[in-house]
Amino acid sequence: MIEALFFYVFSTVLVLSAMMVISAKNPVHAVLYLILSFFNAAGLFVMLGAELIAMILVIVYVGAVAVLFLFVVMMLDIDFTRLRDEAQKHAMVGAITGGVLLGELAWVYSQWMGARDALARAAQTAPQATKGLTNAHALGQLLYTHYAYLFQVSGLILLVAMIGAITLTLRSRPGVRKQVISHQLDRNPADVVKIEKIETGAGVS
């Protein structure tokens, strides 16, 4: 009973805040709604017993990604009202396409009929629910054994993303004076400072 209540609270807030993300007038509010929807999704994950994923969602998405979004939105000088007006021009077409797609999907899900042994097949790859096996442990068991291949390939993808980001943004500007501490420490006063005794009234030559 209480579970059902929480489920409906989390999902209602999730859907509503997701709608606010795309309809909020102020982009900063939109990002804040995005954070709210992440929190609610995390709540749903906790209810499923997937506490590790819930925590990752909060730490990575709320803690890093959404906050980064917030900074970017605040720092970039984008005329959001004009952007929205542009988008509004195509609102009708978008609404029709989205509506048709929604109807189709509703139709698809209303006739749901899984393969006969779908659940059994899906359970084959899941770790057994032994007592005391935590989420992190179970995920690790899968990720570093059966899915090690996918794990490695995702590592390569992240490497490529890093190379790409550096290639597209790093510029070596000539003539930039960088602070090199060792050079600074190496400097010897005797080499660079000249002390001259100037006679009174003679001036500097």
Next chain:
Amino acid sequence: MTEFIAPAFSPAYPEIFLAIMAMILLMLGVSTDKEDYRSISRFSILSLIAVGMVVIRLYEGGVTTFGGMFVVDGFSSFMKVLVLFGAAVSIGMATRYARRERIMRFEYPVLILFSTLGMMLMISANDLMALYMGLELQSLPLYVLAAMQRDSVRSTEAGLKYFILGALSSGILLYGMSLLYGYTGTTQFAGLAAAFESFSHGGVPLGVMTGMVLLMCGMAFKISAVPFHMWTPDVYEGSPTSVTAFFAIVPKIAALALMARILTGPFGNMVLHWQQVIILLSVASMVLGAVAAIGQRNIKRMLAYSSIGHMGYALSGLCAANQTGVQAVLVYAAIYMVMSMGAFAFVLMMKRKDRMVEDIYDLSGLSKTQPMMALGMAVIMFSMAGIPPLAGFFGKLYIFQAVVNAQLYMLAVIGVLSSVVAAYYYLRVIKVMYFDAEDEALDAQEDRGLNLVMMLSSLSLVTFILVPAPLITAARLAAETLLR
């Protein structure tokens, strides 16, 4: 969950080797003071060739590893050799162009290596997740490469456009996969096929159909079949020409291989269901590829539409859904690759007063000023148009034979008609080169490598009729392993 046993690595040696080489070259590039583009690109070519040798050497029939996610068979070996060859040639073709256009950074060949690795993983994918990983590893470097010329607005725009549309198509693909997983409870191709077996009598549920169509949409984007082609002309035109050459030559081959494997493997029992989708994609691509290219003056845009058309022909071979069909697709893919290599080598040589030109009418009277270059391009254009006795004709012939054998007469008729229409713009290039009044001459060729690529390409197109056996036999063996 079953007890874990360490997987056999030996089937994946080529991929592991390529990944390690790419990382070593990356470190070399970072650690050398002057960005040593030339040696990095040479080493990349060498490692691609070495990987190709390993692929041929390790050729074995139907081995899976990594818990059934990765498959090596004759089909994958054939496709991998094509992809590796294409990647090696396109790195080689880029050297001089990269220096002139100041995109000579060591990341260029390294990114191509990573992309090639992604294509090899795609070709060997035997699981929806492995497929997706390979696809992403393949496309992420492509987005970066398209935007490589940072000072050019067009290049940046091309990169961004490609990235956003690519992300969209990945989303569609993933959505399709999740539907399929929801219905069958597995992501493995073998498991999917087994699950669909139980449907084939009592009709296929709507969800599976939706999932399959979404999956095909995602892949159609990657091979730029109509109506998922919008990005192609813009990206081809905006990207640096050497990168465009890579786009045209290699990734489509890999995506085509993936499509062939999926449609004949897990969806092998649902031919009637996917056939109509592929026929639609194929007809639309052939017709649009033929009609839309007519108005183009920019040769890169023209080749973009031409590649859309070619993909349409290749897809119509898949519609036949049998061994001759797949064999025809493989032969067509190989010939298409050789033709686009030659055509892009030619485009990379088009410059006047040391500036690249891209307009078709800049070629006026080329036969007088650069007779060899004009002759090479004429052969390639004739072959693309499908004029006998050149290789392009045989590629189309095999495709249409397979299509007619499968009794898809309408498809064959539309294919032949659109290839007649398409002949117009290929022949126009030849007409401009041979019959138009002489314009200011293009620069003399100092790049012997590009010239060699073009000459070898046109030579092999001419001589294909004399020795067709090696390619045909290899394609037949590859198609056999796929449809066993």
